[in-house]
Amino acid sequence: MHRHTAIRFETLFEEEVYKGLTDFPKHLSSKYFYDEKGDKLFQDIMAMPEYYLTDAEFSIFENHTEEITTLFRKQGGHFNLIELGAGDGKKTKILLNHLSQNGADFTYQPIDISQNVLNGLKASLAKELPDVPIQTKQGTYFEALNELNGSNTSRKVILFLGSNIGNLLHDQAIEFLKQVRALMQEEDLLFLGVDQKKNPQTILDAYNDKTGITAAFNKNILSRINAELGGDFDVDQFLHWEVYDPESGTAKSYLVSKKEQTVTIGKLDFQAEFGPWETIHTEISQKYDDRIIMWLAEKSGLQVETEFTDSKKLYKNYVLRK
Numbered sequence: 001m002h003r004h005t006a007i008r009f010e011t012l013f014e015e016e017v018y019k020g021l022t023d024f025p026k027h028l029s030s031k032y033f034y035d036e037k038g039d040k041l042f043q044d045i046m047a048m049p050e051y052y053l054t055d056a057e058f059s060i061f062e063n064h065t066e067e068i069t070t071l072f073r074k075q076g077g078h079f080n081l082i083e084l085g086a087g088d089g090k091k092t093k094i095l096l097n098h099l100s101q102n103g104a105d106f107t108y109q110p111i112d113i114s115q116n117v118l119n120g121l122k123a124s125l126a127k128e129l130p131d132v133p134i135q136t137k138q139g140t141y142f143e144a145l146n147e148l149n150g151s152n153t154s155r156k157v158i159l160f161l162g163s164n165i166g167n168l169l170h171d172q173a174i175e176f177l178k179q180v181r182a183l184m185q186e187e188d189l190l191f192l193g194v195d196q197k198k199n200p201q202t203i204l205d206a207y208n209d210k211t212g213i214t215a216a217f218n219k220n221i222l223s224r225i226n227a228e229l230g231g232d233f234d235v236d237q238f239l240h241w242e243v244y245d246p247e248s249g250t251a252k253s254y255l256v257s258k259k260e261q262t263v264t265i266g267k268l269d270f271q272a273e274f275g276p277w278e279t280i281h282t283e284i285s286q287k288y289d290d291r292i293i294m295w296l297a298e299k300s301g302l303q304v305e306t307e308f309t310d311s312k313k314l315y316k317n318y319v320l321r322k
């Protein structure tokens with residue numbers, strides 16, 4: 001690593017890229033996968049046969065639409081249906097449609113790190129479900145949660161789907177759940193989508209598809225550094241590598257440097273040196289079981305009220321209250 005001048009970071013992205021590539025071992029945050037190209041690649045991932053998570057959650061919503069939406073409406077009156085990391089809202093639309101058809105009084109408030117994704121979601125809802133009132137918010141979960149903390153007094157149903165919580169280490173998940181709890185009133189609920197521990201091969205295949213879509217998704221973080229920070233990563237000189245530890249339930253993604261190489265990041269005025277087979281850790285996708293979920297809930301002061309699962313028990317949606 002060689003730095004010529006003092007750096008003032010203009011964005012969190014710049015700061016985290018600098019820190020992650022000068023640290024040892026190197027790391028980059030998976031939240032930066034999602035630019036326009038990354039959003040598209042994640043859509044492709046969700047459509048892959050190996051990526052069972054989306055289908056499993058979709059089938060839970062389809063098979064339990066009535067029960068789930070009844071839970072949401074339990075107390076009556078207007079509620080805000082807040083979705084953290086909404087993505088394309090494909091699964092949520094099942095619930096939105098049912099709620100809307102049954103005259104529920106609610107506002108859909110999707111939050112996502114990608115404005116691109118939110119624009120797409122807004123456009124598709126305007127077409128498919130024009131009666132659903134929608135208020136979008138761009139930002140990280142924590143930023144958005146803090147803003148939501150404001151003046152709004154409506155009852156809240158908070159959706160955190162797709163096993164997005166799996167990107168957080170347990171300590172971060174507890175911190176996150178505590179922050180969510182702090183925003184919750186007695187009547188509010190958190191509806192959490194969680195991927196379950198299962199045959200390790202099934203998990204490995206979901207994050208290591210033969211077609212290379214996940215590899216392209218992982219490497220997109222390097223392309224993004226190239227595009228936005230004037231980097232010169234040769235993405236072909238990095239290998240997508242996935243490991244899954246069935247004991248901890250942690251799937252980890254890496255980019256492994258295939259050779260000794262130097263990468264220049266123009267905008268940050270520094271060079272990152274890679275030894276042969278040196279790693280960049282890019283993502284964790286944590287897998288859970290009921291015990292871990294109970295433990296996380298207890299640690300963050302939440303209670304599991306009920307749960308839903310698919311026919312193969314690959315995936316669960318937990319309903320949590322304060």
Ligand code: AVJ
Nearest residue numbers: 045162163164166167214285
């Ligand atoms: C969107 C975080 C739930 O970890 O399963 C998919 C992202 N990474 N394939 C996941 C992802 C590689 C995904 N989450």
